[in-house]
Each structure stands twice: as structure tokens, then as C-alpha cells.
Amino acid sequence: MRKKSHLRMPAPFRIAGSLLLCLMILGGIAGSPRGGTAEADAAGVIVWLSDQNANTILEALPLTRDGSIQSPLLVYDASAEQEIVNFISRLDPPAAEVRVVETAAGNVPAAFLGLIVAQTGVSTVRTQPIDEYAIQCWEGKRGAPRYVVVADQESFMPYAAVWAHRQGGAFFNSLAEAERLVTADADVAAIVYFGTNSVTTAGLEALAAAGGKSMQRVASLEEAVVSLTPAHLAGTQNVLTLIHSGDTSALSASQQYWKIAPIYAALRNAMLLTVSGASAADVDAGLDQKLNALIVPNNGGREPGHLVVIGHWAVFPYRFADPRFPYMLSADARYADRDNDGDYVPDIPFGRITAYDIGNAVLLMNAGFLFDSGAMRRAERAVLASDWLVDRETETISALETMYGAANVYARGDIEFSNSLTNNPPLTEVLTEAKAAEVVILTGHGNPNYLAATNPATRGQDIKYRRFYPPSLWWFNGCDTGSYYPYGTSLVSGALASGAVNILAAVDTVATHSSALKWYPGYLAAGNDIGTMLQLGYKSCETYYGAKLNVNKLPQIYLIGDPLVNYPPEAAALPPNEPPSAPAAPTGATEGIVGEEYSYVTGTTDPEGGSLVYTFDWGDGETTVIGPVPSGAPVSAAHVWTMAGTYPVKALTTDDRGASSEWSPALPVSISPPPPQTPWKDNENGAVFADRPWDYTLGYEFSPQVNGAITGLGGNFNGSKTVSLWNAAGELMASVVISSANEWNYVNLPVPVEVRAGEDYKVTVYTAGSGAAYVKSIEPLPRTYGKITIKSSCYRAGDGFPTLRSADYMFGEVDIVFVPGG
Structure with missing residues (x-):
């Protein structure tokens, strides 16, 4: 039987009652205040979107909850804009509106709000x-007595904001704000101060006395920790959220996790604990001490049921780096190993909320909570791709079939037990299947940016390029696939950018090949959350091998995202999902020229009204993905063809539950070769001097902007002379004899010469002691004319390959005939 989730708010996560009254006061919503009724359900969820200021995030947090009703709180980050838009499009029922809160107007750009709409x-x-x-808002919330909670020191603020959220009270970070509300609102019953500032303490005590309010004080971080435990706060779940004391303003605003950790603690009704230490060993020792002294005694003598690390890789040590071993597993597993028996197997289910910015990290928090509660659109399929024989994964396949049904499991591997990519399932096929999957498992040899589960191997950019996917678990089963990699090309970054709810990496736990997937998915299919699945799988693996964890075999155990999430989520089954209608035939130009950009428009609808992602097929092997966009909205995409021909342009669309339409009717587009370009003749400038008695090789160096062909050479000099085409290495590619009487003349090459975009070439004439020409006072080089960049003039004495350059003179009046895409 599937376990009950650890905190369940009624879906949808609507805002209701007094908070709707607050919105009406500010002119946001008209009508009477509503409670948690069907009327509120129909309005959909309100998404709160904060800027990155701690003041905004923490003061907004209590506003997102009203009784048992919890709304999502997101944090704007410029690098997470498209991911935020995707998150909003995945909500089910759809969001009613996005409510923007800021310390100063404009912190969340207007252009981004337009993108959301x-x-x-x-x-x-x-x-x-x-x-x-x-x-x-709080002045408009009349009725039951409530608290005004104040914290003006950074270390206390997370605890105060969570406490206020859980108690239905207001949080402020200054005495002045508290003073204003308490003076104006007779319904405030008590003032609570988290902190040690004597001036603030005195001011709040005077305020309480003048208004006849009670005054409470939490005067140490230890008291703050205890205030959020089950012994002191009813409804607290057996989940511990960790933040690091070093996670402060020393980091950029987009790396400070201390200010977003309260969002997770609030969503999951979790405990909160600050730890310190520069090394993983120091963090581990301090954590054990605080668990024993503060958490366990105030948690009914129990260990935490889950350990959730919230921190940036640079601050919260991610690798344990035990000096006894050349390699070591991820530190998060070591933090969860409570019995200190040296086996490095976690005793507490664990996970880490982290990303490359806090915007994406907050999406992980909200996605895990909402997905697990049935408030996000789903895709009821699973994908398994392996570098080895898929027959060795029978236990994994059986578990996936239990979870999703045999017809909804795609499982493919190599056709032989080898390390060759050749026979692995095709990358495009696997990632196309993943577009309709809730669990995606890739297993094979790997590193942070590479996993040999497909042909070619899967890379982070491959996942990101095809985004977005349904809310899903990405499981990378390969060496070092979950390690922190500071660049956006990693497997982890690709999954984060593509709508993942969880990212899991585990390999070689006890011995080589002990990474076999079979140890884990059965626990997920039995109804355990993903954190518990990982812990139980590790223990089974250890028991089977009868050994402690082998830390010399690159063992890893990384779980990014909320460990409390279940797959499938604990939600009512989704209604059947009908695919979108086929898009209309794209409209746009039916004739064009190689190298020019043309735009095309199409559109269609989704029966369930879900958002849509469009794929344009340009008929030349290239595709463009656009979206998500609302059902029924027109969508436009542009393309540049590089070769002449007739191309069928068509489109299909995929809804937010992974169902794809049929292809649209095709629009034939005829692309003609571009007209030839003679870059110097057509753009010649400056004063020409002819009939110089020079024995020189003269010309210019150029670089095409696109692939193409040189079909002829030209010259403007006096006499019959040899004009040549060279590559950058000085190798002669073609030459012709051209006769000219101080006027431009061109000769076609017997065989056109292909040239590549970005590579350098030279066109020259050997003047042989007479009839030379040059141009003075030209536009300084380099200059781009059409699809050719002339980088400099070039010259040398005598006949041969010139290496000297000039940017102000054009020595030798020579030219090329260039056909782009030819």
C-alpha cells in the first residue's frame, strides 16, 4: 500500500478568505471574500512571485498560507525565466494569476511578466x-487573534518567518513595520521577537505594553531551532531542513540559500536547523551534536524521518573528501549516516535542494510539493535506456510496470553486453519518449556531462535542447553523473532546466557493478518516497554483498530535489488525456533565397486546454521547438535554408502531459540559389591608382560568413595576369589568366571551389612588373560585404603566397565570385 505523504494540503493550492480580502483592498480582485470552497477551487491557484531580496521573500511567506490552504511562492532569477514560465504552465488546475511582490517596483522586469502572459x-x-x-494585507485580515513576529538579524530571520507562517501571523524585519501594524490593528494578540538586539527588544516591549499585547522573545538560535520542533509547535512533520551559517551575503544574491530555505520548511511543515563548518567532516560533526542536543529530545526521542539539505554547492560541502580514501561519496549521504559505524550508508532518507541559482532551487521546492499532491499536470509513463543488455534490468522493468503498467514502459538497451555505443538505443528516440515520461532512467558509463546510455551518448545540452519535459524524475546511473560541475553543460543542469522534480545519481555502492538498478525501484513501486527508496536500496545492496561501502570505487549517492516525493504521486488518477489537434498548415513565404530568414505561423488547440510546445520541421533535417504557449494561440518560428531546393514545412505540437498531435499538412517552400556576390567590385571605395610598374603579388584575405562556393575570379589591372585562390595554409586552390584594360573582368573557374564559413582564404594577382593597380584611402578593414568579410589587403614581393597585410590600402584590384550555399 502506498504510504501517506508527509504533508498534504488540499489541492488546488488556492488563496482564499482573508487573503482574498487583502487583494480586494488593493484593487486586485473584486467580490466578496471566500473560504476554502468549490468557488475558490474554480478560481485556480494564485502564484506568488518574489524578487531576490530576503526581506521580500520572508515577509511574503506568511501571506501565501491561509489556514490549510497553501499557495506556491517562487523567486525571480534572470537565469530561470523560461523555467518559471514552464512551471506556471504545468499547474493543474491552471493558475488564476501571478502576484508579484518586490522590495522596489521593477525588481521583477516587466518584460518577464509579459512573457508569462x-x-x-x-x-x-x-x-x-x-x-x-x-x-x-494584515490590516485587512480581521478576526482571530494573531502574532506579529519580528527578526532583524539575518541568522534569526528564517526561523521567525517559518514560525509566523505556521502560526498564521505576520513577519517583519524591522521595529518600524511592526509598530505600524500593531498600532493600527486591534486584532494583534501578541508580539514575538526572534533576536538579541537590545534596542529592538526595548522598542517592542514598549509597543506591547502600550497596546496591551503580550510579548514573547526567542533570544538564541538554539531556542529558535526548538521553537519549530513537534514538542513546541503542533503539526510539525518529522522532516529536518538544513541551512549553513556560511550561506550569507558573501555570495551573490542568486546563491544565498538561507533566505529560500524557509519556503521549503513552510511547504512541508518541517523543522529547521542551521549548521556550520568549512569542511564536510566539520559539518557532519556539528550536525550530529545538534541532532542529539536539540532535535531528537524535542521530536519524541526520534531521529528525523528525512534530512533535506538546502545549500549552494560552494558553501554546503557536496563531496566528503575523506582523507583516508582517494575517492569519496557525496557528503549528503555521510550527513545522513547517524550511527557512525563507518559504513557510510545513510540511516536517514535524504536529499538536497540545490541548483545553479535560487530561482531554479525554489522551483524544485514547489514542484516536489505540488507534484506529490496532485496539483501539477502529469505524464504516466516511464523510460529506461541502458548501455548494456536490458535483460539485466528485469527487476527495474518489473517495478516500472507495477508503477505505470506494461504498456507505458519504454525499456531498451544494447543488443550485446559491450561498452560500444553503436547498438545503444538512439538518443533522439529515447529523449522523444522522455517527453511523455514521469520517470526517466539512463544507465551506462558516465561523467558530469556524459552518459553512455544512448547512441550518441546523452549530454546535458541534449536534454536542455529538447526541453521542456513533464514534471519528472531524471535518474542518471553512471560514474560521477551527479557531481557538481560549475558549467551549464552538465547532465544535472540539463535536467534542472527542463522541468525536473528530482535528479538522482547512484553508482558502485559496494563493489563494481553493485550500481545495478535492481536494488532501488522495487521500493519506489512499493509506495516509498524517493528518499526512502534510496536509503533502503543502499542497505539492501550492503546486506547482499556483506560489506561496508567501498569508497575506493567512486561510490556516489546524490539526490537533488525533495526526497519526500512519491512516483507516481499520491494523487487521484488523471482523467484521460486527448492529444492536441494537428496544427494548421504553416503559412508564410513559398519562395525564397538561400541564406535569407523566413518566418512561418501555425496554431492549434488542446482538448483539455493545456499549454502546447510546437516542433517545426523545415524539411532539411533541421527542427525548431517553440513554447510552451497557450492552447489556441498562434505561434511563429523562423528558419534559414543553406541549400537550394524545395522543402516541405510542417509542424506538430505536444501538450503539457506529453501527448503529441499528428503532423500538420506540409507547405512546400522553394528555395533558389542566391545571386553571385562580387564583394570588392560591388563595394569598392577610395582612390584607384593604375599602371604601377610593380613586381608583386597583391590581393586580399577574406572569410565567408556561410558555406558556399567560389565560381570565378576577377581583376581590374592592365594586361594579362594570373589570378589565384589560396587557403590559409598557402596551398593553391585555383588559378586563371585574366586579361583586363584597367576595367573589371571575370573568368569562371572550370570547377567551383567549396569554401567553409569562418575559414580564411586569399585571392591574389601576380603583376609581373607592369600594369599593377591599388586603391588608397579605403574604408579601414576588416569589412563585411554581403556574406564575405574582407579581413585585410595582402602583398609580397615577387610571385607566391603573400603574408604581409594592410588595413588602409587595397593592393591589387582582384575579386572573387561567391555563391552562398553553392
Whole structure:
């Protein structure tokens, strides 16, 4: 039987009651306040979107919850714009609106809000600055006594904000804000101060006395930790959220995880704990001490049921780097190993919320919570691709079939037990299947940016290029595939950018090939969350081999995302999903020229009204992916053809649950060769001097902007002379004799010479002691004319390959005939 999830809010995660009243006061929504009723359900979820300021995030956090109703809170980051849009498009039911909260107007760019509207059809509302907005919201929330919670020291703020959220109270980071609300609102019952500032303490005590309010104080971080434990706060779940004391303003605003950790603790009703230490060993030792002293005694004598690390890779040590071993597993598993028996097997299910920016990290928090509660659109399929015989994964396939049904499992591997990519399942086929999958497992040899589960191997950019996918688990079973890699080309970054809920990497736990997937998925199919699955799988593997964890075999155990998530989620079965209708035949130009860009428009609808991602097929082996966009909205894409021919342009679309339409009717587009270009003759400038008695080789160096062909050479001199074409290495590619009487004349080459974009070439004439020409006072080089960049003039004494250059003179009046794409 599937386990019950650890915190379940009613779906949809709508905002209701007094918070709707707050919105009405500010002119956002008209009508009477509503509670948690079907009427509120129909309105859909309100998504809160904060800027990166800690003040905004933490003051907004209590506003996102009303009784048992929790709304998502996202954080804007410029590098996560498209991922935020995708998240909003995946909500089910669709979002009612996006409510923007900021410390100062404009922190969330207007252009991004326009992007949300354009791609999701969801309206956006920019509120007043948070200090003003929060006060007005709380002033409008009349009724039951509540708290005003204040913390003006960074180390206390996460605890105070979570406590306020859980108690239905307001959080502020200054005495002045608290003073304003308490003075204006008679419903405030008590003031709570988290901190040690004596001036703030005195001010709040005077404020409480003047208004007849009670005053409470949390005067140490230890007290703050205990205040969020089950012994002191009803409804707290057996989940511990970790933040690092070093995660402060020393990092950029997009790397400070301390200010977003409260979002996860609030969503999951979790405990919160700050740890310190520059090394993983120091963190581990400090964590053990605080668990024993603060958490376990206030948690009914129990160990935490889950350990959730929230921190940037650069601050919260990610690799343990045990000096006894040349290689070591991820530190998160070591933090969860509580019995210190040296086996490095976790005793607590664990996971880490991290990303390359806090915008994506917050998406992971919200996605895990909402996905597990049935508030996000789903895809009920699984994909397994292996570098080895798929027959060795029978246990994994059986577990996936239990979870999704045999007809909904794609499983392919190599046709022989080898390390060759040749017979692996095709990359395009696997990632196309993944577009409709909830669990994607890739297994083979790997590194942070490479996994040999497909042919060619899967790379992070391959995943990102085909985004977005349904909310899903990406499971990379290969060496070092989960290690932190600081660039955006890693497998982890590709999955993060593509809508992942969890990313898992585990390999070689006890001995070589002990990474076999069979140890794990059965626990997931039995109804355990993913964190518990990983822990139990490790223990089974250890028991089977009768050995401690082999830390000399590159063992890894990484879980990025919320470890409390279940696959499939604990939600009612989704209604049947009908694929979108085939798009209309694209409209646009039916004739064109090689090298020019042309735009085409199509559109269609989804029966369920879901957002759509379009794929344009240009008929030349290239495709373009656009979206997500709202159902029924027109979509446009542009393309440049590089060869002449007639191309069928068509489109298909995929809905947000992974169902694809049929291809549209094709629009034939006839692309003609471009007219030949003679770059210097057509753009000649400056003063020409002819009939120089020079014995020189003269000309110019050039580089094509696109692939093409040189079909002829030309010259403007006096006499019959040899004009030559060279590559950058000085190898002669073609030559012709041209006769000219100080006027331009061209001769076709017997066989056109292909030239490549970005490579350098030279065209020259040997003047042989008479009839030479040059141009003075030209536009300084380099210059781009059409599809050719003339980089410099070139020259040398005598006959041969010239190496000297000039940017202000054109020595030798020679030219090429260039056909782009020819």
C-alpha cells in the first residue's frame, strides 16, 4: 500500500478568505471574500512571485498560507525565466494569476511578466512594495487573534518567518513595520521577537505594553531551532531542513540559500536547523551534536524521518573528501549516516535542494510539493535506456510496470553486453519518449556531462535542447553523473532546466557493478518516497554483498530535489488525456533565397486546454521547438535554408502531459540559389591608382560568413595576369589568366571551389612588373560585404603566397565570385 505523504494540503493550492480580502483592498480582485470552497477551487491557484531580496521573500511567506490552504511562492532569477514560465504552465488546475511582490517596483522586469502572459495566458499583478503591501494585507485580515513576529538579524530571520507562517501571523524585519501594524490593528494578540538586539527588544516591549499585547522573545538560535520542533509547535512533520551559517551575503544574491530555505520548511511543515563548518567532516560533526542536543529530545526521542539539505554547492560541502580514501561519496549521504559505524550508508532518507541559482532551487521546492499532491499536470509513463543488455534490468522493468503498467514502459538497451555505443538505443528516440515520461532512467558509463546510455551518448545540452519535459524524475546511473560541475553543460543542469522534480545519481555502492538498478525501484513501486527508496536500496545492496561501502570505487549517492516525493504521486488518477489537434498548415513565404530568414505561423488547440510546445520541421533535417504557449494561440518560428531546393514545412505540437498531435499538412517552400556576390567590385571605395610598374603579388584575405562556393575570379589591372585562390595554409586552390584594360573582368573557374564559413582564404594577382593597380584611402578593414568579410589587403614581393597585410590600402584590384550555399 502506498504510504501517506508527509504533508498534504488540499489541492488546488488556492488563496482564499482573508487573503482574498487583502487583494480586494488593493484593487486586485473584486467580490466578496471566500473560504476554502468549490468557488475558490474554480478560481485556480494564485502564484506568488518574489524578487531576490530576503526581506521580500520572508515577509511574503506568511501571506501565501491561509489556514490549510497553501499557495506556491517562487523567486525571480534572470537565469530561470523560461523555467518559471514552464512551471506556471504545468499547474493543474491552471493558475488564476501571478502576484508579484518586490522590495522596489521593477525588481521583477516587466518584460518577464509579459512573457508569462504571452506563454501561459495567466495574468500578472504587480503589488506595492512589500513593506507597504504586507501591512495593508494584515490590516485587512480581521478576526482571530494573531502574532506579529519580528527578526532583524539575518541568522534569526528564517526561523521567525517559518514560525509566523505556521502560526498564521505576520513577519517583519524591522521595529518600524511592526509598530505600524500593531498600532493600527486591534486584532494583534501578541508580539514575538526572534533576536538579541537590545534596542529592538526595548522598542517592542514598549509597543506591547502600550497596546496591551503580550510579548514573547526567542533570544538564541538554539531556542529558535526548538521553537519549530513537534514538542513546541503542533503539526510539525518529522522532516529536518538544513541551512549553513556560511550561506550569507558573501555570495551573490542568486546563491544565498538561507533566505529560500524557509519556503521549503513552510511547504512541508518541517523543522529547521542551521549548521556550520568549512569542511564536510566539520559539518557532519556539528550536525550530529545538534541532532542529539536539540532535535531528537524535542521530536519524541526520534531521529528525523528525512534530512533535506538546502545549500549552494560552494558553501554546503557536496563531496566528503575523506582523507583516508582517494575517492569519496557525496557528503549528503555521510550527513545522513547517524550511527557512525563507518559504513557510510545513510540511516536517514535524504536529499538536497540545490541548483545553479535560487530561482531554479525554489522551483524544485514547489514542484516536489505540488507534484506529490496532485496539483501539477502529469505524464504516466516511464523510460529506461541502458548501455548494456536490458535483460539485466528485469527487476527495474518489473517495478516500472507495477508503477505505470506494461504498456507505458519504454525499456531498451544494447543488443550485446559491450561498452560500444553503436547498438545503444538512439538518443533522439529515447529523449522523444522522455517527453511523455514521469520517470526517466539512463544507465551506462558516465561523467558530469556524459552518459553512455544512448547512441550518441546523452549530454546535458541534449536534454536542455529538447526541453521542456513533464514534471519528472531524471535518474542518471553512471560514474560521477551527479557531481557538481560549475558549467551549464552538465547532465544535472540539463535536467534542472527542463522541468525536473528530482535528479538522482547512484553508482558502485559496494563493489563494481553493485550500481545495478535492481536494488532501488522495487521500493519506489512499493509506495516509498524517493528518499526512502534510496536509503533502503543502499542497505539492501550492503546486506547482499556483506560489506561496508567501498569508497575506493567512486561510490556516489546524490539526490537533488525533495526526497519526500512519491512516483507516481499520491494523487487521484488523471482523467484521460486527448492529444492536441494537428496544427494548421504553416503559412508564410513559398519562395525564397538561400541564406535569407523566413518566418512561418501555425496554431492549434488542446482538448483539455493545456499549454502546447510546437516542433517545426523545415524539411532539411533541421527542427525548431517553440513554447510552451497557450492552447489556441498562434505561434511563429523562423528558419534559414543553406541549400537550394524545395522543402516541405510542417509542424506538430505536444501538450503539457506529453501527448503529441499528428503532423500538420506540409507547405512546400522553394528555395533558389542566391545571386553571385562580387564583394570588392560591388563595394569598392577610395582612390584607384593604375599602371604601377610593380613586381608583386597583391590581393586580399577574406572569410565567408556561410558555406558556399567560389565560381570565378576577377581583376581590374592592365594586361594579362594570373589570378589565384589560396587557403590559409598557402596551398593553391585555383588559378586563371585574366586579361583586363584597367576595367573589371571575370573568368569562371572550370570547377567551383567549396569554401567553409569562418575559414580564411586569399585571392591574389601576380603583376609581373607592369600594369599593377591599388586603391588608397579605403574604408579601414576588416569589412563585411554581403556574406564575405574582407579581413585585410595582402602583398609580397615577387610571385607566391603573400603574408604581409594592410588595413588602409587595397593592393591589387582582384575579386572573387561567391555563391552562398553553392
